[in-house]
Amino acid sequence: MTEHRDYAGGKLGMWLFLFTEILLFGGLFLLYAAYLHRYPADFNAGGKQLDVVLGAANTVILITSSFTVAASITALRLGETTRCLWLLAATVALALGFLVNKFFEWSAKFGHGIYPGSEHLMRLPPGENLFFGLYYAMTGLHGLHVLIGATLLTVTAALVRRGRVTQGNFGLLENAGLYWHLVDLVWIFLFPLFYLIA
Amino acid sequence: MDHGNVDGLGFLASAPGRGGLLSWIGSTDHKRIGLLYMGCIVFMFFCGSILGMILRLKLMTPGSTLVGPQTYNAMFTLHGVIMIFLVVIPSIPASLGNILLPLQIGAEDVSFPRLNLFSWWLYVLGAVLALVSIFTGTGAPDTGWTFYVPFSERTTTNVSMAVTAVTILGFSSILTGLNFVTTIHRLRAPGMTWTRLPLFVWSLYATAWIQVLATPILGITLALVFAERVLHLGLFDPGRGGDPLLYQHLFWIYSHPAVYIMVLPAMGVISDIIPVFARKNIFGYKMIAFSSLAIAFAGSLVWAHHMFTSGMSDTAVLVFSFLTFIVAIPSAIKVFNWVSTLYKGSISVDPPLLFSLGFIFMFSVGGLTGLVQGSAGTDIHVHDTYFIVGHFHYVIFGGTGLGLFAALHFWLPKIFGRMYDKTVAKLSFWIILAGMNLLYFPMFILGLEGLPRRYYDYLPKYAHGQMLSTVGSWILAVGLVMMFANLYRGIRRGPLAGDNPWGAATLEWTTSSPPPADNFATEPVVTRGPYDFRGVARRD
Amino acid sequence: MSDAQNDAGSHPLSYRFLAGIWAALLALTALTISVARVDLGFFNVVVALGIASLKSALVIFFFMHLKYENRTIKTMVLVAFVVLAICIGLTFSDVGFRR
Numbered sequence: 001m002t003e004h005r006d007y008a009g010g011k012l013g014m015w016l017f018l019f020t021e022i023l024l025f026g027g028l029f030l031l032y033a034a035y036l037h038r039y040p041a042d043f044n045a046g047g048k049q050l051d052v053v054l055g056a057a058n059t060v061i062l063i064t065s066s067f068t069v070a071a072s073i074t075a076l077r078l079g080e081t082t083r084c085l086w087l088l089a090a091t092v093a094l095a096l097g098f099l100v101n102k103f104f105e106w107s108a109k110f111g112h113g114i115y116p117g118s119e120h121l122m123r124l125p126p127g128e129n130l131f132f133g134l135y136y137a138m139t140g141l142h143g144l145h146v147l148i149g150a151t152l153l154t155v156t157a158a159l160v161r162r163g164r165v166t167q168g169n170f171g172l173l174e175n176a177g178l179y180w181h182l183v184d185l186v187w188i189f190l191f192p193l194f195y196l197i198a
Numbered sequence: 199m200d201h202g203n204v205d206g207l208g209f210l211a212s213a214p215g216r217g218g219l220l221s222w223i224g225s226t227d228h229k230r231i232g233l234l235y236m237g238c239i240v241f242m243f244f245c246g247s248i249l250g251m252i253l254r255l256k257l258m259t260p261g262s263t264l265v266g267p268q269t270y271n272a273m274f275t276l277h278g279v280i281m282i283f284l285v286v287i288p289s290i291p292a293s294l295g296n297i298l299l300p301l302q303i304g305a306e307d308v309s310f311p312r313l314n315l316f317s318w319w320l321y322v323l324g325a326v327l328a329l330v331s332i333f334t335g336t337g338a339p340d341t342g343w344t345f346y347v348p349f350s351e352r353t354t355t356n357v358s359m360a361v362t363a364v365t366i367l368g369f370s371s372i373l374t375g376l377n378f379v380t381t382i383h384r385l386r387a388p389g390m391t392w393t394r395l396p397l398f399v400w401s402l403y404a405t406a407w408i409q410v411l412a413t414p415i416l417g418i419t420l421a422l423v424f425a426e427r428v429l430h431l432g433l434f435d436p437g438r439g440g441d442p443l444l445y446q447h448l449f450w451i452y453s454h455p456a457v458y459i460m461v462l463p464a465m466g467v468i469s470d471i472i473p474v475f476a477r478k479n480i481f482g483y484k485m486i487a488f489s490s491l492a493i494a495f496a497g498s499l500v501w502a503h504h505m506f507t508s509g510m511s512d513t514a515v516l517v518f519s520f521l522t523f524i525v526a527i528p529s530a531i532k533v534f535n536w537v538s539t540l541y542k543g544s545i546s547v548d549p550p551l552l553f554s555l556g557f558i559f560m561f562s563v564g565g566l567t568g569l570v571q572g573s574a575g576t577d578i579h580v581h582d583t584y585f586i587v588g589h590f591h592y593v594i595f596g597g598t599g600l601g602l603f604a605a606l607h608f609w610l611p612k613i614f615g616r617m618y619d620k621t622v623a624k625l626s627f628w629i630i631l632a633g634m635n636l637l638y639f640p641m642f643i644l645g646l647e648g649l650p651r652r653y654y655d656y657l658p659k660y661a662h663g664q665m666l667s668t669v670g671s672w673i674l675a676v677g678l679v680m681m682f683a684n685l686y687r688g689i690r691r692g693p694l695a696g697d698n699p700w701g702a703a704t705l706e707w708t709t710s711s712p713p714p715a716d717n718f719a720t721e722p723v724v725t726r727g728p729y730d731f732r733g734v735a736r737r738d
Numbered sequence: 739m740s741d742a743q744n745d746a747g748s749h750p751l752s753y754r755f756l757a758g759i760w761a762a763l764l765a766l767t768a769l770t771i772s773v774a775r776v777d778l779g780f781f782n783v784v785v786a787l788g789i790a791s792l793k794s795a796l797v798i799f800f801f802m803h804l805k806y807e808n809r810t811i812k813t814m815v816l817v818a819f820v821v822l823a824i825c826i827g828l829t830f831s832d833v834g835f836r837r
Contacts, residue, residue, distance in 0.1 A: 009309045009384035015811055016376045019818040020414040026822040027418035027448050031433060033826055034444055034833045036783075052771065059767050067760035070751070070801045077750035117430030126439020133431040133440075137422065174803075181802045188793045191767075192786035196774035383810065411821050447829050498821060502832065511835035517828065 007171050014175040018182050021145075025186050028138050032193060035130045042127020046135070047197040049114070054105050055195035058098050059187065065094035066184040069153065069177045079167045081160065088157040091180065095150035102143055135194055142186055149183045152176045208615070208712030226311035227715060229613070231318050232297030238325065239289055240682070246280040247678070249273050251671055254637075258668040260656050267654045271340035272355070274652060276332060278343025279360065283367045284325050286598055287456060290463035291409075292321070292374050294605050295402045297613060299378060301706035301713060302396045304387025304722040309380040313373055320370035327363035331356045342652065344453070347434040347445040351426045358427050361420040368413045368420075371459070375409025378402055387705070389724035396704045396728040397486050401466025404490040408455045408462075412498060416452035419445065446508055450501035458497040460594055461561070462490055464601025465532055468554045471608050472536050473729040474702045475551035476543025480729045482535040489528035496525045506574050507581045515574045522572035529565055533558060546736075548700070549623035553604030556631050560596025564589055567642065582652075585645025591638045603630075606685060611695035615711040618688025626681035633674025640666045701736035704728045751800065759800045766793050 036043050072087035109132075113120030116136050121129050156176040159165040165172050209229045212221045222230055253273055256264040265273065296314065300307055308314050332338040335356030341349055345364075350357050382395075382403050395403075423445075425431050432438035434445045473480045480486065502510060502518040536558060545551070567589040571577045580586065611617045640663040645651075649660045656664065698707040703726075709718050770789040774782060799805040804815060 006309065006384055009380050011807075012383060012811065013310060013313075013376055013380045015814060016379055016410050019814070020372050020376070020410055022818055023411055023822060024414040024418050026825065027415045027422075027451075029822075030448065030826045030829055031444060034441065034829060035439075037830070037833055038441075039439070052774075056767065056771055060764065063760065063763045063767065066763075066797060066801050067756055070756050070759075071753055074750040074753060074756065116425075117432070121432075122438070129432055130439050133433045136429075137425065137431060137433065141418075178802055181797055184801075185794050185797055188797070189787075189790050192770055192774070192790050196770060196786050197783060407817075411818060415825070441833075443832070444829075447832065451825050451829075499824065499828065502828070510832045511837065513835035514828075514832035517831045 005169070005171070010171045010175060011178075014178050018178060021182055021186075025138070025141070028134065028141070029189070032134050032138070035127065035134065036197070039125075039127025039130065042125050043131050043197055045125075046128045046131030047194060050135075050195050051105065051108075052195050054101060055191055058101050059191045061094050061098045061101070062184045062187050065091045065098075066181055068094065069180045073170065073174055073177055076160065076165070076167060076170050076173055081167075084160060084173075085157055088153055088160070092150050092153050092157070095146055095153070098146055099143065099150075102139065102146075138190055139194070142183070142190060145183045145186070149176075149180045152179060208710060209715045210614070210712050213715075224315070226307070226315050228300050228308050228311065228314060229297045229713065231314050232293050232295070233613070234318055235288060235296060235321070236293035238321065239285055239293055242280055242284040242325065246277055246285055247675070249277040249280070251675060253277060254668045254671040257656075257664050259665070260658055260661055262655065268337070268340065270654050271652075272332070272338035275339050275342050279328060279339070279364065282343055282456075283364050284321075284328065286460045286594055287367075287371060288321060288374075289460075289598065289602050290467065290605060291378070291402055291405055291459070292318075292371075294467075294602075294609060295378065295405075295463060296374070298609065298706055299381060299399060299402055300385070301709065301717055302399050302704055302728075303382065303385060303390050304705050304718065304724060305381065305385035306716050306718075308377045309384055310377050314377055317370045317373035317377070320366055320373070324363045324367035324370060327359055327366065331359035331363060335359065344449060345420065345423055346449075347423065347426070347442045348436065350423055351435065358424055361423050365417050365420045365424075368417045371409050372413045372417075375406035375413070378406035379410065382406075387722050387724055390705075391724075393484065393487075394724055394727050395487070396466075397469035397480065397483070397490075398463070398466035400487040401462045401469070401490045404494040405459050405462045408459050408494050408497070412452045412455040412459075415448055416456075419448040419452070443505070443508055443510065446505050447502065450504045451498075454501035454504065455494070455498045457594070458493055460598045461601075462493060464557065464598045464605075465490070467601045467605040467608070468536060468557050469532070470702075470704065470728075471550045471554045471604055472539050473731075474608075474700050475548055475554075476540050476545050477701075477731055478539055478543040478729075479727070479731075480535070481538035481541075482531070483727070483729070485531055486535050489531045492528040493525060496521070496528065500525055500572075503572055503577070506577045519572060519574040523569070526565065526569060526572075533562060547624075548607075549618075549620055549627060550604050550608035550700070552624055552627045553600050553607060556627060557597060557600040557604060559631075560592050560600060560634065564592030564594075564596055567592065580645055582650055583645035584641040584649045584651055587651050588638045588641030588645060591634075591641075596634055596638070600630075603627075603681065608700070609706075610685060610689060611699050612706060612711050612713070614689040615695055616689050616692035617695040617699060618684050618692050622680065622684040626677050626684060629677030629680065630674060631677075633670050633672075633677050636670030637667050637674055638670070640664075640670075698734070699736075701731065701734050703731050703734045751803075756801070759796055763793055763796055766796075 068087045068091045072084045072091065075081075075084035075087055109115065114132055115121070116133065121132055124132075153176050156165060156173050159172065209227055212218070222234060225231065252265070253270070256270060296308070299305075335358075337355040339345075339357045339360040340353060340355050341357055345357065345361060350361075382399060386395075422431070422433055426434060432440050434440045434442050436442055469480060469486050500518055500522045502514055503522045506515050506519070567585070571580060571586065571589065607618070607623055644660055644663040644667075647660065647663075649656055649663075695711055697709070697711050700707075705722055705724065706713070708722065766789055770786055773785050773789070778785065798815070804812060
C-alpha cells in the first residue's frame with residue numbers, strides 16, 4: 001500500500017476523538033448536575049472538606065503544561081528542535097507533578113476514612129456520599145487521562161528526537177497537544193465544581 | 199497495479215508468498231476487514247438466533263418447560279446482548295459499510311486503515327469476553343440487555359464481565375464511526391461532491407456521527423455500573439442517595455440513538471437499491487440525505503420515551519412524548535420518497551428489490567406501532583408487554599435484518615464476483631417474510647391483551663398466540679437457512695456475475711468484481727450523480 | 739509533506755502570544771478563587787462556571803488553534819457541545835420537575 005499522509009484528515013480524526021472524550025466526561029457532568037440540583041447543601045459541605053490550595057496548585061500546573069505543549073509546537077515549526085524537546089520534557093514533568101499532588105490529596109482523604117464504599121461515607125448524609133463518589137469517579141478518570149496524555153507526549157518526544165516528527169511533519173505533535181489540552185479543559189471545569197462550590 | 203487481480207480474484211487473492219490466516223486478520227484492506235466483520239456477524243447472528251429459537255420453544259406452552267427460570271433469564275439477556283451489540287449495531291456499517299464506503303466515494307481505503315483493523319480486534323475481544331461471561335463467574339448475566347440498576351449492581355451473576363465486553367464493543371463502534379466521518383470528508387474522488395454521494399454513504403455519515411457522539415455515554419455508564427459493583431461508589435444506589443432513574447437516562451441517551459445506528463444504514467441500502475430496479479433517478483435525493491441527518495439529530499432528543507412508566511416527572515413525559523413524534527417525520531419522508539421512486543418506474547423484481555420492499559412493509563408496521571408507544575397515554579397500557587417485543591422486532595429484524603439481506607443480495611456479486619440462484623433467493627424471501635409476520639404479529643395482540651414481556655410463565659389464555667408465534671419462528675428459521683445456503687453456494691460456485699450485473703450507476707460497479715486490492719485501476723473522476731442511469735445497461 | 743504545509747495554513751503562534759494566553763488563564767484562576775470566597779448563593783455556581791467557560795474558550799480557540807481552523811471543524815465542535823448541552827438540559831426536564 002502506498003504511504004500517504006493526510007495532515008488535515010489526521011487532525012479531523014483527532015478532533016472527533018476528542019468529542020468522544022468530551023461526551024465520556026459529559027455523562028459524569030450530567031450526574032454531577034442532577035445531584036447538585038438535588039443536594040445543594042450536602043455538596044457544599046463536601047466541597048468544604050477538599051483542599052483549595054492543592055486544587056489551585058494543580059490548576060496552575062495544568063495550565064502551565066498546556067502553555068508549554070502549545071509552545072513546543074511553535075518551537076518545532078520554527079525548527080528549534082532542542083527547545084521543543086525541553087518544552088515537552090517540562091510538560092511531562094508537570095504532568096507527573098500533577099499526579100504526585102493528586103496522590104497526596106487522595107491519600108489524605110483515604111486517611112480520613114473517605115474512600116469509595118467506606119464506613120465513614122456510609123454514615124454521611126446521602127448528598128455528601130454522592131459528592132465523594134463523583135469526586136473519585138471524575139478525578140480518577142481525569143487522572144487516568146493525565147497518565148495517558150503524559151505517555152503520549154513522551155512517545156511523541158522520542159519521535160521528535162529521532163527525527164520522525166519534524167518541522168515539515170508535525171501532525172503527531174499537534175494531535176498529542178490537542179489531547180493534552182483536552183485534559184486541561186476537563187480540569188478547568190472539575191476544579192470549580194469540586195473545590196470552589198463550597 | 200496489476201498485482202490486485204490474480205486469476206480474477208481481486209482482493210480475495212493473496213499477494214504471492216503472503217497467504218494464510220494472517221493475511222486476513224492482519225490486513226488493513228477495508229474490504230478484507232469488512233469481510234472479517236461479516237463472518238463474525240453471521241456467526242453471532244447464528245448464535246443469537248439459536249437462543250431466540252430455544253426461548254420461543256420454551257414459551258410455546260404455558261408452565262415450566264424445557265429450561266428453568268434462571269436459565270431463561272440468562273438466555274433472553276444473552277439473546278439481547280448478542281443480537282444488539284454483536285450483530286445489529288455493527289451489522290451493516292462495519293461489514294458492508296467498510297467494504298463499500300471507499301468504493302462508493304472512489305477512495306483507495308478508509309482514512310485510518312490500521313485503526314480500522316484495531317477496531318475489528320476490539321470487536322473480537324468484546325465478543326470473546328461476552329461469550330466467556332456466560333461460562334465463568336457465578337452464572338450468565340440475567341439482567342436483560344439493558345443492565346438496569348439497582349438489580350445489575352446486586353445480582354451475583356457475571357454482569358461485571360458483560361458490561362466490560364459491551365464497553366469495549368462500544369469503543370470498536372466509536373472508532374469505526376470516527377474513521378467513516380474522516381473518510382467521507384477527506385477522501386472523496388475528484389468530482390464526488392456532497393450531492394453526488396450515494397445515499398448509502400449519506401446514511402453511513404449520519405450513523406457515524408451517532409456512533410461518535412452517543413456511544414461514549416454508554417461507555418461511561420457501563421463503566422460506572424462496573425465501578426458500582428467493584429468499588430461501591432453508590433452513584434445509582436437509592437439506599438445511599440443515588441437515583442436509579444439517572445442510570446436509565448444515561449443508558450437511553452445512548453441506546454435510543456443506537457436504534458438509529460441500527461436502522462439508518464439499512465435505509466441507506468434501500469435508497470441505493472430501489473432506483474436501480476426501477477431504472478429511475480431517486481425521488482427527492484436531497485430530502486432523503488437531509489432526513490438521515492434529521493433522524494440522527496432528532497433521534498438524540500427522544501430517549502426518555504423508554505421511561506414513561508419509570509416515575510419521571512410529568513413535564514419530562516410531556517416533553518419526550520412530543521419530541522418522539524418529530525422523529526416520525528423524517529422517517530416518513532424516506533418511505534414516501536421510496537414509493538415515489540417506484541411510481542412509473544421500469545421495475546424488475548429481483549431479490550434485492552424484493553427484500554427492500556419487505557423492509558418498507560415491515561419497517562412501516564414497526565414504525566407505526568412505535569407511535570402507539572410514543573404517545574404517553576397509550577404507552578402506559580402497552581409498556582413492558584409483548585407489544586414492545588413485537589414492535590422492536592418488526593423494526594430491527596424486519597427493518598435492519600431485511601435491509602442487511604437486501605444488501606447482501608445486491609452487493610455479494612460485486613464482492614465475490616459470483617451470482618447466487620435468484621429463484622431460490624426469491625422463494626427464501628417469501629418464507630422469511632411469512633415466518634417473521636407469523637412470529638411477531640401475534641405479539642401485538644398478546645401485548646394488548648396484557649401479557650408482560652420477559653416473564654417465565656403465562657396464563658393459559660395466551661397459549662394460542664404463543665403457539666402461533668413459535669410456529670412462526672420455525673418457518674423463519676427454514677427461510678434463513680435456505681437464504682444463507684443459497685448465498686454461500688452462490689459465492690462458492692455460482693456463475694460469474696460480471697462487473698455490473700444490475701446496471702447500477704454508483705462507482706463501485708465501475709471496477710471489477712471482485713474489486714482489485716487498491717479498488718480502482720485508475721483514480722475515478724466523477725461527472726454525474728449516483729442514480730443517473732443514462733448509458734448504463736443491465737447485464738441480461 | 740507539501741500537503742502538510744498547504745493545509746497548515748497560518749504561521750505558528752508566537753511564544754509571546756501563547757504566554758499572554760497563559761497569563762490570562764492564570765489571572766482567571768485567581769479571579770475564580772477569590773470570587774468563590776464571597777457568598778453569592780446560587781450565583782457562585784453561575785460565576786464559577788462562567789469563568790470556567792471563558793478559560794476553556796481561551797484554551798480551545800488559541801492553544802487548540804480552533805480560531806484558525808476551517809469552518810467544518812468549528813461547526814463540528816459546536817455540534818458536540820450542543821449535543822452535550824441538550825443531553826443535560828433535557829434530563830433536567832425530569833430531575834428539575836420531579837415531585
